[in-house]
Amino acid sequence: MNKSTRNTLIGAGIASSAIAAFGAVSHTVTKKLISVGMDRQAPAKFAEARPKFNRSPALQGAMVQLEQAGEILQSRPTEIVETISGDGIRLVGHLYRCENAERTIIAMHGWRSAWYRDFGIISEFWHNHGCNVLYAEQRAQSESEGEYMGFGLTERYDCISWINFLNENGFDKTPIYLAGVSMGAATVMMAAGLELPGNVHGVIADCGYTSPHAIWEHILKKNLHLSYGNLRKKTIDDMFKKNNQVDTITDSCTDAMKSCKTPVIFIHGTDDHMVPVEMTYENYQACAAPKRLLIVPGAEHGMSYLVDKAGYEAALMQFWADYDKIAT
Structure with a gap:
């Protein structure tokens, strides 16, 4: 394996790791947002963060x-x-x-x-x-x-x-x-x-x-300055369906x-x-x-x-x- 190929693979590995790490962080953030949005018992720090919402x-x-x-x-x-x-x-x-x-x-x-x-x-x-x-x-x-x-x-x-x-x-x-x-x-x-x-x-x-999707997207983008991409949307979809036992949230x-x-x-x-x-x-x-x-x-x-x-x-x-x- 020549030096150029090795460097390319190393770079690809670093990029893949970064993407995976970002995905893991994004998923964790999404789960916390879902908990704030849907769970009866809100996270302990919700009271401090609530002014950002409304x-x-x-x-x-x-x-x-x-x-x-x-x-x-x-x-x-x-x-x-x-x-x-x-x-x-x-x-x-x-x-x-x-x-x-x-x-x-x-x-x-x-x-x-x-x-x-x-x-x-x-x-x-x-x-x-x-x-x-x-x-x-x-x-x-x-x-x-x-x-x-x-x-x-x-x-x-x-x-x-x-x-x-x-x-x-x-x-x-x-x-x-x-x-x-x-x-x-x-x-x-x-x-x-x-x-x-x-x-x-x-x-x-x-x-x-x-x-529901429209208001979630608005709150995330405008109030919390977070993205609302397909991955986050699908995660919210899946957890909402599971939690509320519904077939669709469209x-x-x-x-x-x-x-x-x-x-x-x-x-x-x-x-x-x-x-x-x-x-x-x-x-x-x-x-x-x-x-x-x-x-x-x-x-x-x-x-x-x-x-x-x-x-x-x-x-x-x-x-x-x-x-x-x-x-x-």
Whole structure:
């Protein structure tokens, strides 16, 4: 073997080792990201890293108001209710009844959040305007069972379980609305692509994304400055399917909207850096059902109600006025 050939082989060996090492590191990073994204129990350092995901300085300032509103909602006389999901896990909800209710809302909170945190700020408006509200605890979060979050793919069927629960417990005479924020919005949009009972009159989707893959890619590239190549995508695919026992994760909110028959109001803030407002535009354009769109200038992720209460409330009241009495 001559010197040139030997050097070429040595160089190739070094390159192969470097590629293998990079692949191993990349796989380890991907597994940690999956754990943060899907596992019930987040890694210990997640609390330190979470601001990178969704909290700008302005948004952190608003958290005080949200926390105070959440504490007030927790103090309200809610009834703890339970149902069983289609795959056999126990789901927990908090039912806040309204005297002489005109409608019932099923409220689905977001990723690694809580019912009182996401909806505390709007709960009094709902309660004062004729709404029973069932605040659901999403699977694999808080008191609901389950080990993995499904980014709407599994949770959409939990919406059906909650609808059936309400209809079996005396709420079948009032219109039902599905409401969600962030991952909760993705949950209710995907549920709207399924066959829903006739007393589900509308969907309220606040800052939802287009698909699990789309939001993962956005967060990795824009927020964490990591790549989202085919290898990482396949690793996420495989682990998601295994953890959640599903055959595919290609379903999307956009596809669900194409077959949706239930009226939808889409809401989003222009300054959302976690879920870009363009995703709501995509979902809105795809929606085959009657639809409304409320874009709130200057609002960050999940902050549209806080930024423009008057506009938000007016949009919901008009939505209810138009669809409370109309069977879908």
